[in-house]
Amino acid sequence: MAVEPTDPAVGVDEWVARSEQRRDYLPGWRGDVQRAAARVGWWPRLALAGLLGFAIPQFGLNDFQLQVGINALLLALLAVGLNVAVGWAGLLDLGYVAFYGFGAYGFALLSSNQLSASGVHLPAYESIPIVMVAAAILGVLVGLPSRRLIGDYLAIITLFLGEAFVEFTNNVAPSKLGGPNGIVAIDPIKGFGSQITTNKGYFYLLLILLVVTVAVLHLLDTSRTGRAWRAVREDPLAAGLMTIPVNKVKLMAFSFGAMIAALAGTVFAAQQISVFPTDFDTTFLILIYAGLILGGAGSIGGAVLGGLVVAITLDGFLRSPTQAGYIFYGVILLTLLVKLRPWVRLGAVLAATVAFGLAVHAVASAVSASAVAGGPQSSGWIADAVRDWVVVPSNAQTFGNVGFVVLVCLLIGLVQVRGRWRTVLLVPTLYLAACVWEGRLVAEPSITRQILIGAILIVMMNARPQGLLGARRVEVV
């Protein structure tokens, strides 16, 4: 996944540098549609997206699907908040998940029996603002090191703060914070004589919160503050010379991000009815980053989209082996479709893979019957489609483990070679990927999820660092 050779040349004007990315309108009526779409302002688009979101639960989703939707909206909200510090202000905040945890624990303490015998049970319109203001102050405190430290040092300090949050909730004041057992029996969100108890209710609540947050952030982005953030990201020294109060602007970014994370945390706690220290560990932080990176750091729409895609893919589809298979083979086919041109090459590679598989299968079954005894572990028509050419021996676990290591080696090799050999090497790589998937990965969905998140981060950063919707950073010297 080499960097594309068409990087904008250094030393040219930004407008000229982006000329490659500009496209004429299409001819005829399609061009008219494009022009009309370009004239639509940001708020009708946001309203339209919001209405679409409102329509979704009307299709009779079951509780599990609604839960996936809630997780997706939460992740989108978190990614949008993370975008403020990381995407706009360029501050690598690796303790972000602690704010989320702070919000959740704050809400939990203010809406349960933890603090005193009779408990504190504030209505949501009191507890959520309290938690958010506290998180904003915490954000300023955590952001204080950014006055002195930049880049990697800030990253590692914030990462320590994130780890410290988990340690803190695990070990300090177990009678109040519950230690590893967390806090349970938290009130739902309530106020004005009513309360939200259903998943559908939380879905709508989160959707409203997300739309409002996006609107606020859009206004902020196009304001003086937003421009100041981007100026500080590009060059703090120059920004300072332009009389931008660099430190204040950085603290604001931390503070805004923290508030949004805390808001997400409160809804999370209320919806889950319980919070545990492990909900806020580094794994979840990396999930938020994966969402933001996939969508494109620096763009609100990208952050929302990335959060939704990551959460729906991981929570929704990768839980069931059949759907995970669709995603796995679908993504491979899509990548090949985009990368392999002309389509004759694609067809040749796919045919060669199946032929290669048939040959290997024939040889393996001739050598020993147990070498093909395992059979594919996914189900449905995918299993039928691959049964005759994907080799899975009876001890699928060992085979899968070895295959996984070889597959990673092959992938690394694939990046190194060029030209025709890459196409040739692609065939056994694809075949092995199918074998490992059928033999091992599909049987371990939770681990596969995590591995995929790591792979997404690596591949996205190498292939398309600006993400799906982000704008490519142009270096103008």
Place this chain on the structure above:
Amino acid sequence: MHFFVQELVNGLTTGSLYALVALGYSMVYGVLKLLNFAHGDLYMVGAYIGYFVIQWFGGASAVSIPVPLLLLIMFLLSGVGVGALGVAIERFAYRPLRDAPRIAPLITALGVSFFLENAALLLFGAQYRIYNTPEFISFNIGIHVGPLQIDIVRILVIVLSVALMVGLRLLVTRTRLGKQMRAVATDREAAEMMGINVDFTIAATFFIGSALAGVSGVMAGLVFNQVNNTMGFLAGLKAFTAAVVGGIGSIAGAMLGGMLIGIAESMITGYISSTYTNLIVFGILIAVMLVRPSGLLGRVQLQKV
């Protein structure tokens, strides 16, 4: 008093492990200005390699070859294997990003770390693997003064770490490769113009740094007796901070920082409470980084524009 000395020795042992990992962190940071989060996971991989070497030669209770030879194979295989893994990671994940904005390689490093941790989970499972060191190296051998006991494993770890650090210092200061590394660390472009093979130098740095992490992982297995796929991340984090505390880019500094953190940890565990060890250590580290970001032995870097 003997309790204090005992804790001191424990701290020095843990500190040696941190120091070795910190050295690799510091070297990589020196040449690439990259915070390689995956470094801690390389330490974990090293520990696993050591474990599987023991299993290969009959398991801890029935080792089929002499113990010194076994240790030698463990260290060598783990060093070479993890070193090669480090080079592969550099080639695959970091090299394309050398000129990208700083945030890109950092997030990639996070991804590599996450990938390694979970690949190990897939391959080796979540259970703790037990080295069973006492089965083949008797804890009774060693220095015994009254109630004070320093067993041979701890002595081996401390001596070997110090030897490796001295060797590394000689490598960096006396050899051609070391000179190339220092040149690349100072100014990569200028080094390239002077005819230095930058790619090779960076790969070599990754190899040496990762090999040190691998060796350190085997030592951790020998001392703590168990390995797990999550052991790397936090250890790596502390090790990097050890490098920062001592001063990035300084070998003596990494050693000093590692030892200080190891001793602080074991003293807090011994005298205060093991519950708060990590919290207090984090606090100390954050304080040091805020007060003196250039580290104890590091030089203040002036930023030129």
